[in-house]
Amino acid sequence: MWLSGNSIAILAFLTWGLLPLYFQFIPNANVFEILSIRVVFSIPCIYLLLKIMSLPMERIWTAMQNKRVLLICFLAGIFNLTSLYSFTWAVTNGQVLAASLGYFMNPIFSIALGVLFLKDKLSTFQSIAVALSIAGIGCQVIYYGELPWISIIMGGAFALYGLMKKFVDLDALSIMMIELILILPIALCLIMSDLWQQTSVLYSGDNSKILLYLLSAPVTLIPLVLFSLAVEKISLIMIGFIQYIEPSIQFLLAVMIFGEVLLPVKVASFSLIWLGLLLCIADIIVKKRIGPKILRL
Template structure:
């Protein structure tokens, strides 16, 4: 019971922090999106380096460099999660928090679809129903708005692909994130160099508050992830699965209420279809877990 309580509080804290991310990135709205991404990568790498000696994370890092298949997989993983981070920050800074919310609502369902297409897994009837309803919700949004929700689809699909890639790589979470940041650092440094020569970087040239916020990018990235890993070790998968909807739900309300992004009836109907699909998916997951 103590483990369950600790795990639940850790999971709740992790997803709540992820749900509050827009306020942090909105505070950096005056900093170019590529620079925010670059600082997030670099400061995350430095933060992770402090914790790498703990446990067997360092041995995991060494093993990856000695195994070409793992090394290639981690490079791919780094590129996928970096692109996801970039588009997420861009979405928040450009006033598309609701679309980012939709992307992470779609993520569990796109993961199921990828499992069908890539891993050739068989879907249960309720999974088929959930995917079909979610597809109808997205199609309705496209027809209603006249545009494809590119940000939402990109975030949902890339996060699902990232989860699938990491699931198939036997690398611990701490070592894995360190390696992803390490492999993405050359890109981050190149971005900083390009921005410095083009328009000038914000770090060290705006004010102290901006510098502190950029430095804290490492903490805001690693903190929720550490809490999530604590929860993953102590909670049943079904409980963790239900908690994952906290963050996108908070994103929806932050976008609609705090940032006053427009939510007309047509858009709301599309979101409602996604929520129904997620409810069906959650019920099916719970029933399958009980059966096993």
């Protein structure tokens, strides 16, 4: 591909960040139907990409004979669906700020999962960042009297999705194909249920709405594929820097385009989490600059 890894990553997160502009045209959507359509239509798209990139399907069939791989990929698919469901529900129900908060929290969840499951060690900056994020969530808990569940589920599920990929030795597109194949029966059951109960968008008679549902498959798949390609080309450090394009765009859309009310408690919550993310970035910069000097000594 003629684009650089950084360019591909920027395109991925720009697309993700702008998705609320698409979903505003289908408010109060049947989220399960949208996700089911996405699964069904994504399989031929991923198959075509595998062929274009000369990645053998035989490797996928071989991997699927391993029960451990099947379990991990199935869990990854469920976590991805959970995150996508939360995101889609949020942006089709006037909760774009909640979607933005969820993806701002995602790196902190990833750090915590790394400590719990991958034996990663928290640096001082990362420890402070986690504490600030907890404080940010705490602000909303105290004000609203409940946890910002949609944001926590969204960010946590996507972090778990990333964790699952650490345990499978396959390229990103092949893992995506296995995930889709494994959750295809669930998607087909949901589609058949909607058709049986005549609650499917197909019974609405609104051709533009039907088209929006169908196009939601490639619209949500494109950034995920771009992200997977970028991960193979550039370091996770760069991915981490570029990632914050997405929730930043969604935050601005929520306030400036969709007119969501930015209460002081949300300003305080976002500010604490932003500060935590800045500390994580500072930590990365310090390690990159000091590391080579230590080696020279």
